[in-house]
Amino acid sequence: MEIAPVEDKFYLINKPKFWTSFDVVKKVKNLGQFKKIGHAGTLDPLATGLLILCVGKFTKKIDYFHELQKTYEGSLILGKSTPSIDLETEIDQEYPIEHITKENILDCAISFIGHSKQLPPIYSAVKLNGQRLYKHARAGIKEADLEIKWREIDVYQFEITDITIPEIKFKIVCSKGTYIRSIVRDFGQKLNSGAYLNSLIRTKIGEYSVDNSMSIEEFQVANHEII
Numbered sequence: 001m002e003i004a005p006v007e008d009k010f011y012l013i014n015k016p017k018f019w020t021s022f023d024v025v026k027k028v029k030n031l032g033q034f035k036k037i038g039h040a041g042t043l044d045p046l047a048t049g050l051l052i053l054c055v056g057k058f059t060k061k062i063d064y065f066h067e068l069q070k071t072y073e074g075s076l077i078l079g080k081s082t083p084s085i086d087l088e089t090e091i092d093q094e095y096p097i098e099h100i101t102k103e104n105i106l107d108c109a110i111s112f113i114g115h116s117k118q119l120p121p122i123y124s125a126v127k128l129n130g131q132r133l134y135k136h137a138r139a140g141i142k143e144a145d146l147e148i149k150w151r152e153i154d155v156y157q158f159e160i161t162d163i164t165i166p167e168i169k170f171k172i173v174c175s176k177g178t179y180i181r182s183i184v185r186d187f188g189q190k191l192n193s194g195a196y197l198n199s200l201i202r203t204k205i206g207e208y209s210v211d212n213s214m215s216i217e218e219f220q221v222a223n224h225e226i227i
Contacts, residue, residue, distance in 0.1 A: 008056035010065070012213035015043050015051045027216055028053055031223045040065035041176065041205060046086050049202030050210040068206030069156060071173045074199050076184045078166040081194035084123035085181035095194040102163055108190050109158040109170065112183060117150040121181045153178040167198065 015024050021042045029037045038059045040052045049072075052065045079097040083089045157173035172180060181197050188195025203210050214222065 008058055010055065010058050010061070011053045011219065012208055012210075013051045013053055013219065014210055014213040014215050015048055016216060017048050018045055020045050021051060024051055024216065025053060028219060031220050038062050041070065041202075043202060044086065044088075044181070044200070046088060046197075047200040047202065049200075050205055050208065050213055051202075052205055052208060065205060065208075066176055068208075069173055069175060070178065070202060071171070071204035072180050072200055072202050073161070073169075073171050074180065074197060074201065075167050075169045076187065076195045077198045078168060078188060078191065078193055078195050080166075080196060081185070081188065082196045085121050085185045085195075086123075086197040086200075088123060091196070093194055095188070095192075097166055097193050100165065100191050100193060104191055105163055105168060106160055108187060109160050111190065112155045112158045112187070115152065115154050118153045118179060118182045118186075119148055119150055120179050121185070122148070124179065124181075151177055155183070158183075168195075 011028065013024055013028065015021065021039055025037055025039050028034070032055070034055050036059050037053060037055050040054065040062045043049060043051060054060075054062050054065070078100060079095050080091045081093045081095070082091050154175040155172065155178070156175075157171065159171040160168060161171055162169035172178075172183065174180075180200055184195050184197045201210065
């Protein structure tokens with residue numbers, strides 16, 4: 001006798017690098033044979049870490065999870081920039097870094113803490129005129145030619161965990177809708193240089209930790225055990 005997959009709950013999934021958040025949702029939906037599923041908080045393809053997937057009646061709680069603060073750990077590279085502000089696109093500009101000191105870096109991080117406005121990256125899923133920004137970008141439209149709307153964010157913590165110039169490692173705790181790539185872009189600009197995001201993992205959503213999450217492979221094994 002077959003046992004149906006568990007509906008009406010949520011799953012903590014560790015998103016693999018290069019997968020989109022939608023890829024994860026689609027895979028888990030197929031593995032679990034779920035009729036209704038959604039996720040709370042998109043991760044970029046090159047980012048890894050915690051995704052919360054809600055199934056069945058728990059999809060009504062997506063907004064609750066989405067509102068929770070997010071914790072990220074990652075690294076940025078000073079002195080170079082890319083159009084996507086990460087390694088999805090090639091380096092397009094180089095900048096001086098000789099003038100940047102450890103004190104400059106620490107002070108710069110502190111300046112981001114609090115309430116502020118942020119311009120989302122052109123390579124993002126934010127919609128403008130009914131179309132995702134990344135589609136405008138891939139069509140060759142420049143950021144200056146688009147009226148991208150500023151969004152309000154809160155940064156509760158910005159800790160520099162290691163400085164080995166040009167690489168800077170960090171931990172950021174922030175509100176929903178915050179683009180870490182935008183923080184990295186603005187970080188480089190504030191230091192009169194440039195920067196791009198080298199790596200990123202979302203370690204927490206509220207008190208839910210990636211340490212308690214399942215990989216896609218682990219979900220597959222667990223799912224096969226209950227079917």
